Amino acid sequence: MTKSLLSGLWLTWRHFRNADKRRAPVPVMDGDYFKQPEGLVTLTYPYEAIPVPENGRYRLHNEIDDCIVCDLCAKICPVNCITIESVKATEDIGMTSDGTKKRLYAPVFDIDMAKCCYCGLCTTVCPTDCLTMTPVYDFAEVDIKNMIYHFTDLTPEQADEKKQLLAKQQEEMAAAKAAALAARKQQ
């Protein structure tokens, strides 16, 4: 009995003596991840963090300059957390970085991270790879409204302007069409 009592004390003493060692914050991919039997296991989180795997699925990010507003992501989303409104561009608005022609503005491109289930389907369907998952996972908010991320690059005034431009262009086109129709009838 004395032996078991002493071996118990020896065990706690050994842990106490090893308290100057710390577990290194190595990622799970590392070979040493499961081979650190000694030292304190606590990770002082805000000051240090275990790196996340490269294929980890965390917060979404949309690079709006590369977005062609095709709406595929919003359609495949199983929880409907992506809201997109589109406005046709009246003039040439350039290309994405992979050479696809952009034809639409996005006055609204919202992702509700509180609804997001982090499945990653939207990133796989994205034709221009502008919608990606970043390694950021610590983005809690006090107000749930702040969980809705707005990715549009247009201010509301600019969006209104684009809408008016489009309406004007459509009006002109309709007028031109009507004029052409009237001209044909007169012949």
Next chain:
Amino acid sequence: MLAFLLTLMLLLGIVIVLAYAERKVAAFMQDRMGPTEAGPYGSLQSVLDVLKLLQKEDIVPAAADKKLFKLAPILIFAAVFAGFAVIPFTPDLIPAGIGIGVFYLLAIISLDVVGLLMAGWGSNNKYAMLGAMRSVAQIVSYEIPAGLAILSVVMICQSLDFQEISYQQGVLLNRFPGLEFETNWLFGIEALGINTTNIGGITTWNIFRAPLLLVAFVIYFIASLAESNRAPFDIPEAESELVAGFHVEYSGFRFAILFLAEYSMMVLVSLVAVILFLGSWNTPLPNLTTLKFANWTTGTIGELSGILWGSFWLLSKTFVLLFLQLQIRWTYPRLRVDQLMHLCWKVLTPVALGLVLLAGIWRLLMV
């Protein structure tokens, strides 16, 4: 009055350090980090804990017996704190140098039980009541082996005065009035012919002066764990069964006092263990021929050096014992009530009784 204030300050300081050490030691033994945020390495944690407790509302339950409930923490702390009155901190510094210090200490600590029962009964809460009943049963039982272990020391030292017992365990033996012509022999055996009176150090500690007191020390230490309700004898406040035991209903300042009393009790029993068995304020280093380690690390009585060395050795030995208490808490699981009583009445008490007999024979034959 000065002694009262100084002792209170010293005690508060030790308890603050101990509460911090408890959290850190517990954390390290469980591979955690413990407090890290408040101050460097979390060192201000226990100070802030106390400040927080002092700001809290003092809640007295509507159904409680209010007089008993309010009085109990003060009585518990007063009983423990009164025990410090007879503790010799240095060769010439003792709050109250009375000749029957050991007897007084045992008597005054027993008052603790009354306070615990008042707290448990006055709370009008079943957990508090159960905790208090267990506490009283445990403390009353374990006072017997502890008292018998102390009795064997008293028989061998022939004194109830803590200061006289302290002087007997070091190179200052002949400086105590009445002990001028005493001698210490190695292991207390005169036949060996090795006079350790001037060697001092660890060779004159009670556990070496009379080796059978080593057994008494182990018995006393186990019993003292139970008396201060420490794990593995913490059934009175077993968190998993009784929430917190007798102090469930307490909050704010009164809880702080109970907490202080509990830690003071730990300090007190460790101090008594050091004084009775581990050489009190005497240095552990012996004089070796020309290397007078014992003399060098004892200082001069009545001067600052004597006070500093004395309190240094006493407190460092006490902290070693306190660390052992903490380590035991984080090593052993809690005993069941029947195991607790079995250990007390069927193991420790008979062995302690045998020790008292042996101590008497030892006193007759060896000195």
